[in-house]
Amino acid sequence: MTLDMNSSIVITGIGIISPLGNSVEKFWQNCIAGNSGITEIVGFDTSSYQSHLGAEILDFNPKAFMNPMQYRKMSNASRFAVAASVQALHDASLPISNSASDRIGCMVGTGFGSTSYTDAFFSSLLKEGPEFAQPFFFSETVPNAPASQISIAHKIRGPLSTVSHNNVSGELALCYAFDLLKSGRADAMVVGGVDELNDIIFHSYAQLGVLSPQDGGKESVRPFDQKRNGIILGEGAAVLVLEREEHAYTRGVIPYGKICGYASGGDDTEVGKYGISEDPIAKVIDTALRASRIAKQEIDFISSAANASMVLDRLEAKAIKKVFGTLTQKLPVTALKSQLGEYAGMGVMRMAAAILTLKNQLIPPTLNLETQDEECKPLYVIKRPIRSPLKTGLLNGISFGGANVAIVFQKL
Amino acid sequence: MDREKRVLITGLGAITALSAGVAGTWQGFKEGVCGIENIDLFNTSRYRTNTGAQVKKLPPLSMVTHRELKRLSRCDLFGLFAAEEALNDARLDLSTTNRERIGICLGGGAGGLLNAEHYRRKIFNQERAKPSLLLSFSTCSTTDCIANKYKIFGPRVTIATACSSSATAIGYGSDLIRAGKADVMITGGSESLCELTFSGFNALRLLDDTRCRPFDRNRKGLSLGEGAAILILEEGERARARGAHSYGELIGYAINGDAYHMTSPEPDGEGAYLVMKRALELHSIEPSRIDYINAHGTGTFINDSAETKAIKKAFGKEAYTIPVSSIKSMIGHCLGAAGAIEALATVLSITHGIITPTVGYKTPDPQCDLDYVPNQSRKHDLTYAMSNSFAFGGNNTSLIFKKYDLRHE
Numbered sequence: 001m002t003l004d005m006n007s008s009i010v011i012t013g014i015g016i017i018s019p020l021g022n023s024v025e026k027f028w029q030n031c032i033a034g035n036s037g038i039t040e041i042v043g044f045d046t047s048s049y050q051s052h053l054g055a056e057i058l059d060f061n062p063k064a065f066m067n068p069m070q071y072r073k074m075s076n077a078s079r080f081a082v083a084a085s086v087q088a089l090h091d092a093s094l095p096i097s098n099s100a101s102d103r104i105g106c107m108v109g110t111g112f113g114s115t116s117y118t119d120a121f122f123s124s125l126l127k128e129g130p131e132f133a134q135p136f137f138f139s140e141t142v143p144n145a146p147a148s149q150i151s152i153a154h155k156i157r158g159p160l161s162t163v164s165h166n167n168v169s170g171e172l173a174l175c176y177a178f179d180l181l182k183s184g185r186a187d188a189m190v191v192g193g194v195d196e197l198n199d200i201i202f203h204s205y206a207q208l209g210v211l212s213p214q215d216g217g218k219e220s221v222r223p224f225d226q227k228r229n230g231i232i233l234g235e236g237a238a239v240l241v242l243e244r245e246e247h248a249y250t251r252g253v254i255p256y257g258k259i260c261g262y263a264s265g266g267d268d269t270e271v272g273k274y275g276i277s278e279d280p281i282a283k284v285i286d287t288a289l290r291a292s293r294i295a296k297q298e299i300d301f302i303s304s305a306a307n308a309s310m311v312l313d314r315l316e317a318k319a320i321k322k323v324f325g326t327l328t329q330k331l332p333v334t335a336l337k338s339q340l341g342e343y344a345g346m347g348v349m350r351m352a353a354a355i356l357t358l359k360n361q362l363i364p365p366t367l368n369l370e371t372q373d374e375e376c377k378p379l380y381v382i383k384r385p386i387r388s389p390l391k392t393g394l395l396n397g398i399s400f401g402g403a404n405v406a407i408v409f410q411k412l
Numbered sequence: 413m414d415r416e417k418r419v420l421i422t423g424l425g426a427i428t429a430l431s432a433g434v435a436g437t438w439q440g441f442k443e444g445v446c447g448i449e450n451i452d453l454f455n456t457s458r459y460r461t462n463t464g465a466q467v468k469k470l471p472p473l474s475m476v477t478h479r480e481l482k483r484l485s486r487c488d489l490f491g492l493f494a495a496e497e498a499l500n501d502a503r504l505d506l507s508t509t510n511r512e513r514i515g516i517c518l519g520g521g522a523g524g525l526l527n528a529e530h531y532r533r534k535i536f537n538q539e540r541a542k543p544s545l546l547l548s549f550s551t552c553s554t555t556d557c558i559a560n561k562y563k564i565f566g567p568r569v570t571i572a573t574a575c576s577s578s579a580t581a582i583g584y585g586s587d588l589i590r591a592g593k594a595d596v597m598i599t600g601g602s603e604s605l606c607e608l609t610f611s612g613f614n615a616l617r618l619l620d621d622t623r624c625r626p627f628d629r630n631r632k633g634l635s636l637g638e639g640a641a642i643l644i645l646e647e648g649e650r651a652r653a654r655g656a657h658s659y660g661e662l663i664g665y666a667i668n669g670d671a672y673h674m675t676s677p678e679p680d681g682e683g684a685y686l687v688m689k690r691a692l693e694l695h696s697i698e699p700s701r702i703d704y705i706n707a708h709g710t711g712t713f714i715n716d717s718a719e720t721k722a723i724k725k726a727f728g729k730e731a732y733t734i735p736v737s738s739i740k741s742m743i744g745h746c747l748g749a750a751g752a753i754e755a756l757a758t759v760l761s762i763t764h765g766i767i768t769p770t771v772g773y774k775t776p777d778p779q780c781d782l783d784y785v786p787n788q789s790r791k792h793d794l795t796y797a798m799s800n801s802f803a804f805g806g807n808n809t810s811l812i813f814k815k816y817d818l819r820h821e
Binding site for chain 2: 073101102105106110111112113118119121122123125126127129130131133134135138139140141142143144145147148149151152154155156157158159160161162163164165166172175176179180182183185204207208209263264265266267268269270271272280283401402403
């Protein structure tokens, strides 16, 4: 096998199903207008909880993306993912022919896959007993269902896998796809990140005490704010088409940009908790920059992992300050979770937004930030959209349980 | 990526229905012991079968406190046990090692679902339930547990493709070493039996009502199992420099998708054929050099015939001379841990020159006409061996291992 180590990995297609719109155009318009996808939850009853908000997808019609025979058995997670993949492949003008199908792969990052089907299956077991448990639900309880459904929908026969690592599932899916392309195992990868919001997920997060308002105050998601009080859950799917540069150019496609490199690493913590020091996060950012051969002075903006939890935002702010030093004060940082809440596979949607940021030379704002936490200073958090010459960006992924990722990307 | 970098296996750890520990597990494999018996982890009275390969007893873990023991899931504990054994086996002195260069890549299946089920059942019965039961629900919980316990700071990632998870995790682990992202990777996977999985396979009518009989004409389905296996992968130069013992070399792997069906493999085994072919091609191994195939061999009607067809297609006439066996006949289908335990068995087969048998095999099936090493292990020198894993949704993985040959150093 001949390997071109220097081949860049480019992004040629984007697809989005989100609370801010079910197309890239609508999503971006809302994003840049500073609209929030967070509303009172209507999909299930939250009256017994202290929290009532979420970023739900309310106006999604699977029929617009696939035929009823296809989606009849699919969970929301799979429907969102397949719909976003239809958009992304169309955007990338990447038809999948029989001869090329084994050079095109699919990778999805998801925290939990279809928890609604998992719970529906287990509930039928509890209510009616094993004899009556519905096999219908079972196939969608595996986290690899969305990726498999994408591969089935488009007859993708190249490398297929699913990454599930808490809140960096999407980021790590991008990294694995990047590695597969870089080593020549595929020419193009359809990379998705998806999770669904439902009562069982909401219940679990509520029980673990991480949802806003942890302090009993106002419920909202306020990254880097001194009054931030926990996260708000969201849902959605984003799919990016990643491609080896020469493959894209041979097809005559102009990429949005490229992924320069990444680093991932562990933290010093325990299951379910964030780390105790910013050092491992700073280390990962630093390693990603070196792996990408990008100097810190070249970074024009940061897509932050901040989710308005007390610990994460502080650690990320300190890590950024540690890496970027005096550059920090003028380095724009934005937190998309202020508009869309957080879901485990959200990294791909954040990457999609970051790529659109480069394309439009416009950074979307961080909502709800009133008074920046002293401990999160001197971060330059964008409260209004900013137009600026942008070439290179950094995306941070930080998860409870101790996994950190940093991805460096660039406009071509 | 530096293809010249070699990836060696320098430590092994395992827990299965046969034994807690590599030695006992290997002994069982060698003797053809079947660990599939009645299970008592949950009430199976209303199922079509009550058999499975349950881990009998979990020995005490030196690194787990009493408090943690209450909070961690069965899956986490299996993983921690296997990791401890593997790290000790590799004689890696973590106190003097740069732990930013040690990463972890595990595959998972149901993860802490058993705990989540306890929780859900209590809520259903309107009883109080401890939220801490939900903590280990994430598939990556076991990965995080091990990484945090040993304070390793390198790449950390969890693969979740059900039955092929941990095979892919081992493959990806080797990629990360070859790409220079780590020098050592803790790879493998862990799985615990739980009611949801059991009832799912029960509802799909994929469970054998006695013990699974891979490749046998009267096979009726699979038997579920549980356990964990950890393989320490290490960059060749590093391993040699510290004088590490090596069990063998991971030549490489391939993954692909069937693009066919969510719960059924392609009847003609096309995807399985292509993944084996790709693994061979990617690493320039002639099919005739493969001396043994550790099969996915679940014991379901369709898997075993499709896999047989795929092997014949990938290896041509040679297929009839290559021993093919399924350790699932002894330890059941351990789902998220299956690929890792099978990789471990394959590596030990290479080390010891002994091929593990397919037990419970009685009646030949005209559809399955290869050499399945029935019922008794066999002495056989192996240089190259392949291990297959296929999963729901058509997620296929094929790993290739090689005997560690000092003369090449």
